[in-house]
Amino acid sequence: MAQAATDVRAMFDRIAGRYDTANRFMSAGVDVLWRRRAMRLLLDGVEQSPWVLDLGAGTLDGAVEILRQRPDAHVVAADFARTMLVAGRRKPRAAAVALHAADGHRLPYRDGAFGAAFSGFCVRNLHDLALALAELRRVVRPDSRVVFLEFFRPVRPRSFWDGLWTKRMLPLLGWAASGDRAAYRYLPESIQGFSTRAEFEAQLRAIGFADVSGQDLFPGGIASLVEAR
Numbered sequence: 769m770a771q772a773a774t775d776v777r778a779m780f781d782r783i784a785g786r787y788d789t790a791n792r793f794m795s796a797g798v799d800v801l802w803r804r805r806a807m808r809l810l811l812d813g814v815e816q817s818p819w820v821l822d823l824g825a826g827t828l829d830g831a832v833e834i835l836r837q838r839p840d841a842h843v844v845a846a847d848f849a850r851t852m853l854v855a856g857r858r859k860p861r862a863a864a865v866a867l868h869a870a871d872g873h874r875l876p877y878r879d880g881a882f883g884a885a886f887s888g889f890c891v892r893n894l895h896d897l898a899l900a901l902a903e904l905r906r907v908v909r910p911d912s913r914v915v916f917l918e919f920f921r922p923v924r925p926r927s928f929w930d931g932l933w934t935k936r937m938l939p940l941l942g943w944a945a946s947g948d949r950a951a952y953r954y955l956p957e958s959i960q961g962f963s964t965r966a967e968f969e970a971q972l973r974a975i976g977f978a979d980v981s982g983q984d985l986f987p988g989g990i991a992s993l994v995e996a997r
């Protein structure tokens with residue numbers, strides 16, 4: 769179960785200024801490649817000048833990658849932690865992104881407003897996942913693709929070294945890079961409290977996505993991509 773919504777929002781607002789540094793440091797830069805791959809999948813075959821939603825857009829790394837690959841896209845970045853959005857504003861292409869402080873459980877968009885949607889490392893934080901996924905499905909057109917990039921709970925118990933890395937080293941690295949210990953203790957806890965990829969895919973099918981598939985991006989499934997339409 770994710771932490772209370774206000775706690776999560778306050779935590780992201782607090783770490784916004786150092787979020788990118790911590791991310792690059794902890795992933796050794798691989799998160800950039802993960803987003804590139806996610807957006808190639810998301811944008812494959814999408815129409816001209818598509819409206820694309822980035823839910824939980826944070827410091828806009830995903831949103832600007834969409835524009836790098838598709839300069840004709842209209843990109844909307846929604847996140848309930850306004851400070852995260854503001855922290856990304858100076859990135860190349862960010863000026864072309866519409867920034868909306870919005871909660872994923874109640875999106876301020878009409879039905880079928882978007883031709884594609886992405887959500888990177890956000891859904892694990894939602895306190896009512898079923899509600900937010902239904903809301904995401906509502907705001908994309910029925911034939912549209914939604915792509916998630918996420919850390920899911922591993923299927924098998926972690927090996928000693930994997931557990932040491934995830935539970936001990938990652939929080940320490942995050943703490944060192946961001947100066948915020950609690951935020952980076954939350955990372956392994958939220959992964960452990962979340963769905964496996966298979967459970968998440970089943971949930972997407974249950975709310976009406978007909979075509980759902982996923983792939984692990986790293987041996988051991990450290991991060992995964994899930995595509996639904």
Ligand SMILES: C[S@@+](CC[C@H](N)C(=O)[O-])C[C@H]1O[C@@H](n2cnc3c(N)ncnc32)[C@H](O)[C@@H]1O
Binds near residue numbers: 776824825827888894
């Ligand atoms: C780990 S960050 C990921 C940011 C960005 N997508 C990335 O790939 O770097 C998760 C983001 O999801 C946002 N978030 C969490 N719960 C949310 C909710 N209920 N509504 C909107 N945004 C939410 C947080 O504020 C945070 O910016």
